[in-house]
Amino acid sequence: MIVRTLDEAARSERRIVSPDGNWESTRMLLKNDNMGFSFHITTIYKGADFRMHYQNHLESVYCVSGRGEVETLADGRKYPIEPGTLYILDKHDEHMLRAFEEMQMACVFNPPLSGKEVHNAEGAYELEAEAIGA
Structure with missing residues (x-):
């Protein structure tokens, strides 16, 4: 069994801050945990407005707090994001993600992230990144 607290993980190398200043992510569950997916608690800072394109990963995102929107670039549709979305x-x-307020999100990635990923020039995570604890 694996047991971790968000507080403990946030005080460790599992907390990653984006170089562009849009977000921070505490990676609660990673590839080396051997669960087949990774689980993150990510804070999107108020005023963030940035493009992402996860070409190598599928992601599900649940909004715990805050408000914003996600826009799919293929069709320009905008979807409101609020707690429970x-x-x-x-x-x-x-897609573009915009934070009208600071948003806390619970994110699941498949395949799992190794831990130290940040977005590349295309807004994606590379398939093989440096692992936390490696």
Whole structure:
């Protein structure tokens, strides 16, 4: 059994802050935990407005707190994000995420992240990144 607290993980190398200042993510469950997915608690800072395109991963995102929107770039549709909203990037959707307030999100990635990933120039995570604890 694996047991971790968000507080403990946030005080460790599992907490990653984006170089662009849009978000921070505490990676609660990672590839080396051998569960087949990773689980993160991510804070999107108020005013963040950035493009992502997870070409190598599928992601589900559940909004715990805050408000914003996600826009799918293929069709320009905008979806409000508020507590209780789940959005699923099931087609590797290229999208914009905007935070009108600070948002706390629970995120699941498949395949799992190794731990130290940040977005590349295309807004994606690489398949093989440096692992936490490696």
